[in-house]
Amino acid sequence: MRIVLLGPPGAGKGTLAGLIKEEYGVLHVSTGDILRAEMKSGSDLGNEMKKYVESGALVPDEVVTRIVAKKLKELDLTQGIMFDGFPRTKQQAQDLDRILKELGFPIEATLFMEVDLPVIIQRLTGRRVCKDCGAVYHLTNMPSKKAGVCDSCGGQLYQRADDNEETIRNRMDVYMSNTAPVIDYYEDQGKLRRVDASQKTETVVKALSDILENSNG
Ligand code: AP5
Ligand code: MG
Secondary structure (H helix, E strand, C coil): CEEEEECCCCCCHHHHHHHHHHHHCCEEEEHHHHHHHHHHHCCHHHHHHHHHHHHCCCCCHHHHHHHHHHHHHHCCHHHCEEEECCCCCHHHHHHHHHHHHHHCCCCCEEEEEECCHHHHHHHHHCEEEECCCCCEEECCCECCCCCCECCCCCCEEECCCCCCHHHHHHHHHHHHHHHHHHHHHHHHCCCEEEEECCCCHHHHHHHHHHHHHCCCC
16 A cells, blocks of 8 residues: 655654554655654755755755655565655655656555644644654653653654744645645545544544555555
8 A cells, every 4th residue: 555644744644654554564754754864864965954854944846756766766665655744745746656657556545634733833842752763752642651761762852953833833834835735636636535633643543544454455
Protein backbone atom coordinates (compact mmCIF):
# COMPACT_ATOMS: atom_id res chain seq x y z
CA MET A 1 0.00 0.00 0.00
CA ARG A 2 1.34 3.43 -0.93
CA ILE A 3 -0.28 6.12 1.12
CA VAL A 4 0.15 9.86 1.70
CA LEU A 5 -0.43 11.25 5.21
CA LEU A 6 -1.66 14.76 4.55
CA GLY A 7 -2.43 17.36 7.16
CA PRO A 8 -1.38 20.59 8.84
CA PRO A 9 1.62 20.88 11.16
CA GLY A 10 0.87 18.99 14.35
CA ALA A 11 -1.91 16.87 12.83
CA GLY A 12 -0.05 13.80 14.13
CA LYS A 13 1.44 12.50 10.86
CA GLY A 14 4.75 11.43 12.40
CA THR A 15 3.09 9.96 15.49
CA LEU A 16 0.65 7.92 13.39
CA ALA A 17 3.35 6.67 11.03
CA GLY A 18 5.52 5.69 14.01
CA LEU A 19 2.70 3.63 15.50
CA ILE A 20 1.74 1.92 12.25
CA LYS A 21 5.07 1.17 10.61
CA GLU A 22 6.19 -1.70 12.82
CA GLU A 23 2.86 -3.50 12.98
CA TYR A 24 2.39 -3.39 9.22
CA GLY A 25 6.05 -3.36 8.12
CA VAL A 26 5.35 -0.30 5.96
CA LEU A 27 8.15 2.14 5.11
CA HIS A 28 7.90 5.70 6.46
CA VAL A 29 9.39 8.62 4.54
CA SER A 30 9.22 12.00 6.30
CA THR A 31 10.82 14.84 4.36
CA GLY A 32 10.94 16.91 7.57
CA ASP A 33 12.96 14.16 9.30
CA ILE A 34 15.28 13.83 6.28
CA LEU A 35 15.88 17.59 6.20
CA ARG A 36 16.54 17.78 9.97
CA ALA A 37 19.01 14.86 9.72
CA GLU A 38 20.76 16.68 6.88
CA MET A 39 20.93 19.87 9.01
CA LYS A 40 22.30 17.91 11.97
CA SER A 41 25.03 16.36 9.80
CA GLY A 42 26.33 19.84 8.98
CA SER A 43 26.38 19.10 5.21
CA ASP A 44 26.27 21.96 2.71
CA LEU A 45 22.73 20.96 1.80
CA GLY A 46 21.72 20.91 5.48
CA ASN A 47 23.20 24.36 6.12
CA GLU A 48 21.44 25.70 3.06
CA MET A 49 18.06 24.25 4.20
CA LYS A 50 18.24 25.61 7.75
CA LYS A 51 16.82 29.03 6.90
CA TYR A 52 13.71 27.50 5.37
CA VAL A 53 13.04 24.82 7.98
CA GLU A 54 13.62 26.97 11.05
CA SER A 55 11.40 29.80 9.79
CA GLY A 56 8.61 27.46 8.67
CA ALA A 57 9.01 28.32 4.98
CA LEU A 58 8.95 25.57 2.36
CA VAL A 59 12.19 24.22 0.97
CA PRO A 60 12.15 24.67 -2.84
CA ASP A 61 10.20 21.94 -4.66
CA GLU A 62 13.11 20.80 -6.83
CA VAL A 63 15.35 20.22 -3.77
CA VAL A 64 12.77 18.16 -1.83
CA THR A 65 11.67 16.20 -4.89
CA ARG A 66 15.28 15.34 -5.72
CA ILE A 67 15.79 14.06 -2.13
CA VAL A 68 12.63 11.93 -2.30
CA ALA A 69 13.42 10.53 -5.77
CA LYS A 70 16.87 9.46 -4.56
CA LYS A 71 15.43 7.88 -1.41
CA LEU A 72 12.77 5.96 -3.36
CA LYS A 73 15.40 4.33 -5.55
CA GLU A 74 17.05 2.91 -2.39
CA LEU A 75 13.85 1.44 -0.91
CA ASP A 76 11.95 -1.77 -1.50
CA LEU A 77 8.54 -0.36 -2.41
CA THR A 78 6.89 -3.77 -2.32
CA GLN A 79 6.84 -3.29 1.48
CA GLY A 80 4.39 -0.41 1.13
CA ILE A 81 5.18 3.19 2.03
CA MET A 82 3.72 6.12 3.97
CA PHE A 83 4.71 9.61 2.86
CA ASP A 84 4.68 12.15 5.71
CA GLY A 85 5.09 15.86 4.94
CA PHE A 86 5.41 15.18 1.21
CA PRO A 87 3.90 16.17 -1.17
CA ARG A 88 3.31 19.65 0.19
CA THR A 89 2.62 21.55 -3.03
CA LYS A 90 0.67 20.65 -6.14
CA GLN A 91 3.95 20.58 -8.06
CA GLN A 92 5.38 18.03 -5.60
CA ALA A 93 2.22 15.91 -5.91
CA GLN A 94 2.51 15.89 -9.70
CA ASP A 95 6.22 15.04 -9.49
CA LEU A 96 5.55 12.23 -7.01
CA ASP A 97 2.93 10.75 -9.33
CA ARG A 98 5.40 10.84 -12.20
CA ILE A 99 8.24 9.26 -10.18
CA LEU A 100 6.03 6.50 -8.73
CA LYS A 101 4.53 5.78 -12.12
CA GLU A 102 8.04 5.23 -13.52
CA LEU A 103 8.76 2.86 -10.62
CA GLY A 104 5.42 1.08 -11.09
CA PHE A 105 4.07 1.81 -7.60
CA PRO A 106 1.43 4.59 -7.78
CA ILE A 107 -0.17 6.21 -4.71
CA GLU A 108 -3.32 4.32 -3.71
CA ALA A 109 -4.78 6.49 -0.95
CA THR A 110 -4.31 9.75 0.91
CA LEU A 111 -5.37 10.16 4.52
CA PHE A 112 -6.25 13.78 5.18
CA MET A 113 -5.82 14.42 8.92
CA GLU A 114 -8.04 17.35 9.91
CA VAL A 115 -7.31 19.43 13.05
CA ASP A 116 -7.91 23.07 13.91
CA LEU A 117 -5.52 25.77 15.07
CA PRO A 118 -6.00 25.71 18.89
CA VAL A 119 -5.28 21.94 18.93
CA ILE A 120 -2.29 22.44 16.64
CA ILE A 121 -0.78 25.09 18.90
CA GLN A 122 -1.33 23.00 22.04
CA ARG A 123 0.26 19.97 20.37
CA LEU A 124 3.26 21.69 18.84
CA THR A 125 4.23 23.92 21.76
CA GLY A 126 4.20 20.83 24.02
CA ARG A 127 5.98 18.48 21.59
CA ARG A 128 9.35 17.03 22.53
CA VAL A 129 11.45 14.86 20.19
CA CYS A 130 14.29 12.44 20.90
CA LYS A 131 17.52 13.80 19.45
CA ASP A 132 18.85 10.27 18.89
CA CYS A 133 15.97 8.18 17.53
CA GLY A 134 13.39 10.86 16.62
CA ALA A 135 10.59 9.40 18.81
CA VAL A 136 7.85 11.99 19.40
CA TYR A 137 6.41 12.89 22.83
CA HIS A 138 4.18 15.56 24.30
CA LEU A 139 4.59 17.14 27.74
CA THR A 140 1.00 16.31 28.72
CA ASN A 141 -0.63 14.29 25.88
CA MET A 142 2.14 11.67 25.60
CA PRO A 143 4.77 12.25 28.27
CA SER A 144 7.92 10.15 28.47
CA LYS A 145 8.22 8.07 31.65
CA LYS A 146 11.19 10.12 32.82
CA ALA A 147 11.09 13.86 32.03
CA GLY A 148 13.43 14.82 29.19
CA VAL A 149 14.51 11.23 28.45
CA CYS A 150 13.37 8.99 25.58
CA ASP A 151 11.56 5.80 26.69
CA SER A 152 12.83 3.84 23.66
CA CYS A 153 16.55 4.68 23.55
CA GLY A 154 17.37 6.85 26.58
CA GLY A 155 18.25 9.79 24.32
CA GLN A 156 17.71 13.40 25.35
CA LEU A 157 14.43 15.08 24.35
CA TYR A 158 14.51 18.50 22.72
CA GLN A 159 12.08 21.10 21.39
CA ARG A 160 12.18 21.68 17.62
CA ALA A 161 13.35 25.19 16.62
CA ASP A 162 10.14 25.69 14.60
CA ASP A 163 7.82 24.73 17.51
CA ASN A 164 7.30 28.23 18.90
CA GLU A 165 3.96 29.96 18.49
CA GLU A 166 5.12 32.58 15.97
CA THR A 167 6.70 30.00 13.66
CA ILE A 168 3.74 27.64 14.08
CA ARG A 169 1.41 30.41 12.82
CA ASN A 170 3.75 30.99 9.89
CA ARG A 171 3.76 27.25 9.09
CA MET A 172 -0.05 27.30 9.16
CA ASP A 173 -0.16 30.22 6.68
CA VAL A 174 2.25 28.35 4.41
CA TYR A 175 0.11 25.22 4.76
CA MET A 176 -3.10 27.08 3.85
CA SER A 177 -1.65 28.69 0.75
CA ASN A 178 0.61 25.91 -0.56
CA THR A 179 -0.52 22.57 0.82
CA ALA A 180 -4.31 22.93 0.94
CA PRO A 181 -4.47 22.61 -2.91
CA VAL A 182 -2.96 19.12 -2.54
CA ILE A 183 -6.22 18.06 -0.84
CA ASP A 184 -8.18 18.87 -4.03
CA TYR A 185 -5.51 17.21 -6.13
CA TYR A 186 -6.11 13.83 -4.45
CA GLU A 187 -9.86 14.36 -4.09
CA ASP A 188 -10.09 14.86 -7.87
CA GLN A 189 -8.31 11.50 -8.27
CA GLY A 190 -10.83 9.83 -5.91
CA LYS A 191 -8.05 8.89 -3.48
CA LEU A 192 -8.83 11.14 -0.51
CA ARG A 193 -9.99 9.74 2.86
CA ARG A 194 -10.62 12.06 5.81
CA VAL A 195 -10.13 11.55 9.52
CA ASP A 196 -10.81 13.89 12.44
CA ALA A 197 -7.23 13.87 13.76
CA SER A 198 -8.13 15.76 16.94
CA GLN A 199 -9.41 12.45 18.30
CA LYS A 200 -7.28 10.18 20.46
CA THR A 201 -4.41 8.40 18.74
CA GLU A 202 -6.05 4.94 18.89
CA THR A 203 -9.01 6.26 16.86
CA VAL A 204 -6.75 7.82 14.24
CA VAL A 205 -4.64 4.63 14.08
CA LYS A 206 -7.86 2.65 13.49
CA ALA A 207 -8.76 4.89 10.51
CA LEU A 208 -5.41 4.17 8.87
CA SER A 209 -5.47 0.45 9.76
CA ASP A 210 -8.85 0.19 8.05
CA ILE A 211 -7.40 1.67 4.87
CA LEU A 212 -4.38 -0.64 5.00
CA GLU A 213 -6.43 -3.75 5.72
CA ASN A 214 -8.95 -3.04 2.97
CA SER A 215 -6.26 -2.63 0.34
CA ASN A 216 -5.17 -5.42 -1.94
CA GLY A 217 -1.48 -4.83 -1.66
P1 AP5 B 1 7.72 18.59 9.01
O1 AP5 B 1 8.71 17.98 9.90
O2 AP5 B 1 7.03 17.76 8.00
O3 AP5 B 1 6.68 19.37 9.92
P2 AP5 B 1 5.07 19.61 9.80
O4 AP5 B 1 4.42 19.25 8.54
O5 AP5 B 1 4.93 21.01 10.22
O6 AP5 B 1 4.49 18.59 10.72
P3 AP5 B 1 4.93 18.25 12.15
O7 AP5 B 1 6.07 17.29 12.11
O8 AP5 B 1 5.13 19.51 12.92
O9 AP5 B 1 3.60 17.57 12.73
P4 AP5 B 1 3.09 16.07 12.65
O10 AP5 B 1 1.83 16.09 11.88
O11 AP5 B 1 4.16 15.12 12.25
O12 AP5 B 1 2.72 15.88 14.19
P5 AP5 B 1 3.36 14.91 15.29
O13 AP5 B 1 3.00 13.50 15.02
O14 AP5 B 1 4.78 15.23 15.56
O15 AP5 B 1 8.39 19.79 8.22
C1 AP5 B 1 9.21 20.73 8.87
C2 AP5 B 1 9.76 21.74 7.87
O16 AP5 B 1 10.58 21.06 6.91
C3 AP5 B 1 8.74 22.50 7.03
O17 AP5 B 1 8.22 23.63 7.70
C4 AP5 B 1 9.57 22.87 5.80
O18 AP5 B 1 10.44 23.93 6.09
C5 AP5 B 1 10.42 21.63 5.60
N1 AP5 B 1 9.76 20.63 4.73
C6 AP5 B 1 9.41 19.37 5.10
N2 AP5 B 1 8.82 18.72 4.08
C7 AP5 B 1 8.82 19.59 3.04
C8 AP5 B 1 8.33 19.52 1.71
N3 AP5 B 1 7.73 18.42 1.24
N4 AP5 B 1 8.47 20.61 0.92
C9 AP5 B 1 9.08 21.72 1.37
N5 AP5 B 1 9.54 21.87 2.61
C10 AP5 B 1 9.43 20.81 3.45
O19 AP5 B 1 2.46 15.35 16.57
C11 AP5 B 1 2.56 16.68 17.11
C12 AP5 B 1 2.40 16.61 18.63
O20 AP5 B 1 1.06 16.20 18.95
C13 AP5 B 1 3.32 15.57 19.32
O21 AP5 B 1 3.78 16.11 20.52
C14 AP5 B 1 2.40 14.36 19.57
O22 AP5 B 1 2.78 13.69 20.75
C15 AP5 B 1 1.03 15.01 19.73
N6 AP5 B 1 -0.05 14.21 19.18
C16 AP5 B 1 -0.05 13.57 17.98
N7 AP5 B 1 -1.23 12.94 17.76
C17 AP5 B 1 -2.00 13.21 18.87
C18 AP5 B 1 -3.31 12.84 19.25
N8 AP5 B 1 -4.11 12.09 18.44
N9 AP5 B 1 -3.78 13.29 20.44
C19 AP5 B 1 -3.00 14.06 21.25
N10 AP5 B 1 -1.74 14.45 20.95
C20 AP5 B 1 -1.25 14.01 19.76
MG1 MG C 1 6.19 15.29 11.74
